[in-house]
Amino acid sequence: MFEDIKAIYKNDPSIKNIEFLVYPGLYAIIVHKYISHFLYTIKIPFIPRLISQIMRFLTGIEIHPGAKIGKGFFIDHGMGVVIGQTAEIGENCMIFHNVTLGGTGKHQGKRHPTIGNNVLIGTGAIILGPITIGSNVKIGADTLIINKDVPSDCTVVGTPGRIVKFNGKKVSIKLKDIKSK
Numbered sequence: 001m002f003e004d005i006k007a008i009y010k011n012d013p014s015i016k017n018i019e020f021l022v023y024p025g026l027y028a029i030i031v032h033k034y035i036s037h038f039l040y041t042i043k044i045p046f047i048p049r050l051i052s053q054i055m056r057f058l059t060g061i062e063i064h065p066g067a068k069i070g071k072g073f074f075i076d077h078g079m080g081v082v083i084g085q086t087a088e089i090g091e092n093c094m095i096f097h098n099v100t101l102g103g104t105g106k107h108q109g110k111r112h113p114t115i116g117n118n119v120l121i122g123t124g125a126i127i128l129g130p131i132t133i134g135s136n137v138k139i140g141a142d143t144l145i146i147n148k149d150v151p152s153d154c155t156v157v158g159t160p161g162r163i164v165k166f167n168g169k170k171v172s173i174k175l176k177d178i179k180s181k
Helices: 003-010 024-043 047-061
Strands: 062-065 081-083 100-102 124-129 145-147 154-157 164-165 169-174
Touching: 003 024, 024 047, 024 062, 047 062
Parallel strands: 062 081, 081 100, 100 124, 124 145
Antiparallel strands: 154 164, 164 169
16 A cells, blocks of 8 residues: 555655545555455455445546556546456556556457556556556557557557657557567
8 A cells, every 4th residue: 555655656746745645546546455356356246346336436446356456556637547357557557547458348358458567558548458568668648559469668659559669769660560479
C-alpha cells in the first residue's frame, strides 16, 4: 500500500500534504489488492465481483478481481478505467483516465494484456487481447493496440499504434510489422 501512496507523490506534481486521501485510484487499488483479489484467489464466489462493482460505482474504476497488479501502480484521474480479469500489470506503472485493458472476445483463458514494469499508458488508450507490453514503454493518448505485442523501451502512438521511439531513437514502425511470440 505504501508503494502505491509513494507513486501518487512521484507521479502527480499537484499533490500537497495528505491529498492522497482523496484519490479514487488509490481506493480502487487498495480494495482490489487487499480485499477483492485476495478473496478471488481463495475462490470465494460472487463477493469479490460484487466488491469490484461497488468500487466501480464509487470511483469510476473497474478492476476485475482476477487482475494482477504490481506495487507502485498509479491511476491518475481514473474515471472510465477498465482492467480485465486476466490482465497483469507490472511494478511502477501509471495509467490515465478512460484506459481499457480488455479482451477481444476471440480468446479463451488468457484474454487480456500483460503490462511490463515502468509503463505509462495515456488517456483513452485501448489495449486489447492476450498481448505483452514490454517494460519502459510509453503509450500515447488515444492509442489503439489490438493483438500486437509491444517491445520494451519504446513509445507507441496512434490508431492503430505505431512505434515512434525505440531504444531512445526516433523510428516509424507499424506494430503489424513486429513479430509476436
